[in-house]
Amino acid sequence: MKHKLPDAATLPRDRYSGWACVWCGVRFPPHVLAVSAGRAEGRIARIDLSTDVYQCPPGFGCAINELEGDQ
Numbered sequence: 117m118k119h120k121l122p123d124a125a126t127l128p129r130d131r132y133s134g135w136a137c138v139w140c141g142v143r144f145p146p147h148v149l150a151v152s153a154g155r156a157e158g159r160i161a162r163i164d165l166s167t168d169v170y171q172c173p174p175g176f177g178c179a180i181n182e183l184e185g186d187q
Contacts, residue, residue, distance in 0.1 A: 121154050121155070121156045121169060122138065122156060123156065123157070123158040124156040124158030124165040124166050124167050125165050126158070127156060127158075127169070128141070130143060132156075132167055132169075134168065134169065134170050137150070137171050137177050137178060138153045138156065138169040138170060139178050140177055140178035142177035142178065144170070144172075148176055149173060150171065150172070150173060151171050151172070151173045152171075153169045153170055153171040154168075154169065155168050155169070
């Protein structure tokens with residue numbers, strides 16, 4: 117998935133903390149290894165809120181069709 121990452125300051129807590137997919141919001145169960153989606157940049161005043169965010173791995177959540185080659 118190649119999209120522009122959302123602003124870190126606007127992310128809900130679970131997506132900001134890496135507990136859920138940055139794109140679809142599905143929470144990752146303990147047995148699912150999330151894939152890095154990159155670094156979401158963001159600030160509130162002088163406070164840097166940039167954080168690493170994660171996406172669903174192929175075959176799980178919003179990336180379920182990636183195993184079949186549908187993108």
